[in-house]
Amino acid sequence: MSDSSRPADAVPFLKSLGFPEFRIHHPFNHFDFTRAGRRILVIGPMGSGKTEYSTRVWRDSRVVLRKSGALSRETTRAGADRRNVFVVRLQIDDRKFSDYPDDALPFRGGYERCGPNIARITSSFELERLIEANPSHGTWIIDEATFYDERLAYVVERESQSRGLVFVFPTLLLNFRRELFNPTARLLLDVCTDVFPLTAYCEHDRCIRDSFYTYRYYTVGGRECPALYFDPLIIIGGDAEREDAQEPNYCTRCDAHHYLPGKEYAYLVLKPLGEQAARGDSRALERELRLINARSDDSELARDLRSRYADEADVNRNALHVDCIAERALLYLFVELNLVSSDEVARLSRRLDLDRAYMNRRLADNRRAGVDEAPR
Numbered sequence: 001m002s003d004s005s006r007p008a009d010a011v012p013f014l015k016s017l018g019f020p021e022f023r024i025h026h027p028f029n030h031f032d033f034t035r036a037g038r039r040i041l042v043i044g045p046m047g048s049g050k051t052e053y054s055t056r057v058w059r060d061s062r063v064v065l066r067k068s069g070a071l072s073r074e075t076t077r078a079g080a081d082r083r084n085v086f087v088v089r090l091q092i093d094d095r096k097f098s099d100y101p102d103d104a105l106p107f108r109g110g111y112e113r114c115g116p117n118i119a120r121i122t123s124s125f126e127l128e129r130l131i132e133a134n135p136s137h138g139t140w141i142i143d144e145a146t147f148y149d150e151r152l153a154y155v156v157e158r159e160s161q162s163r164g165l166v167f168v169f170p171t172l173l174l175n176f177r178r179e180l181f182n183p184t185a186r187l188l189l190d191v192c193t194d195v196f197p198l199t200a201y202c203e204h205d206r207c208i209r210d211s212f213y214t215y216r217y218y219t220v221g222g223r224e225c226p227a228l229y230f231d232p233l234i235i236i237g238g239d240a241e242r243e244d245a246q247e248p249n250y251c252t253r254c255d256a257h258h259y260l261p262g263k264e265y266a267y268l269v270l271k272p273l274g275e276q277a278a279r280g281d282s283r284a285l286e287r288e289l290r291l292i293n294a295r296s297d298d299s300e301l302a303r304d305l306r307s308r309y310a311d312e313a314d315v316n317r318n319a320l321h322v323d324c325i326a327e328r329a330l331l332y333l334f335v336e337l338n339l340v341s342s343d344e345v346a347r348l349s350r351r352l353d354l355d356r357a358y359m360n361r362r363l364a365d366n367r368r369a370g371v372d373e374a375p376r
Contacts (some may be wrong), residue, residue: 031060033075033082033139036164039156039191043173044198045214045252050170051107053196054087054141057168058105058112061085061139075138077164082138087118088127090144105143124152131159138165145169145188146181147234153187175233176216176250177260182233203251211252215259218322219243225318228262228325230270230332232362245323246358261316265304270329274339282340285333286348293326293352301325324358331359335366346371 042053064071064083075082087105103118104111117137119130127148131140145152156167169188175181180189199210216227219242227248241249253259273285291299297306302320309316330348333339340348349356349371360370 031057036077037160038166038193039160040168040194041192042170042196046250047252048198048200054170055112058085080138080163082166084137085139086137087114088142089120090147091120091122124149124155141168145171146185150183150187153191157191176214178213200252202254204257209254211254213253213258215251215253216248218248220245220321223318225321226259228319230266231328234365236365259316261319265301269300274333278339289326324355327354327359
């Protein structure tokens with residue numbers, strides 16, 4: 001877990017034990033609490049072991065805290081002992097692990113209990129207050145850091161440089177679109193000092209390649225239906241497998257088996273329609289959404305997928321079997337591209353009789369007011 005030992009350092013030792021010539025991999029080290037001021041990104045797809053990395057840091061801290069108090073000279077700066085670990089979880093993440101104890105750091109397959117050294121927050125401002133209230137804690141594990149506001153990156157950089165605090169960020173860096181998750185992810189890359197990339201097996205049933213990507217899909221009538229590119233970026237939950245045309249599943253996939261239909265359509269058709277609506281003419285957008293909502297083969301989306309994936313058995317074409325595609329397209333233009341206003345979203349949702357319950361769930365995931373709350 002530390003990069004202080006290089007593979008080459010292990011070669012003479014292993015040869016002295018009689019090992020033959022072979023490839024020496026990076027040794028697996030315990031966490032180094034003597035090194036101050038680090039900002040460590042632990043990245044990888046869902047299921048790659050990011051949170052397990054955090055639990056190993058926690059367990060290592062329990063070991064070193066039992067050692068001599070004289071060690072504090074090596075692990076403390078400005079009153080903050082890096083052997084004291086504090087875990088920060090995202091408040092909205094509670095829905096994923098509702099059956100776990102309140103003080104749990106949960107991961108797939110188990111959890112680690114952290115007692116009073118764990119808290120749930122929603123913003124970088126709350127993190128500042130936590131750090132101020134716990135001045136003796138020198139190592140901070142911030143789970144799912146990319147879900148916080150961009151300001152977080154500079155808060156941790158300041159605290160790291162001024163007091164030597166160490167921050168560990170087990171987080172998704174790429175979204176299901178294989179793009180940097182958001183501006184917070186970009187800024188964390190700017191300020192980090194260490195990166196630990198983790199992989200998982202591709203979860204396609206005929207593949208065991210390394211996977212770097214989180215894949216979002218829906219199961220409808222037993223079919224795998226890839227999420228369209230303009231599917232809502234943030235959907236809270238998703239750790240339980242389900243057959244549902246509205247709620248997604250996730251797994252890890254390699255390049256060959258990570259399907260992402262609709263990306264070209266989003267830029268060739270959907271975004272220009274949103275730009276036209278932003279200029280005051282939403283007629284073409286309304287027509288396309290109406291055709292999508294009716295599941296018409298005449299929609300530009302259906303034509304695009306047919307032209308790109310000519311084989312009717314191509315899994316990418318299954319994307320049209322999910323529910324609320326028009327709702328997803330409208331939310332993409334509103335939440336992510338800011339091309340349509342909340343008033344226009346409310347108007348179109350009423351005119352097209354869209355599923356407002358679905359839209360309100362997704363808007364809540366993104367901390368936006370629901371369409372029923374928008375002025376008429």
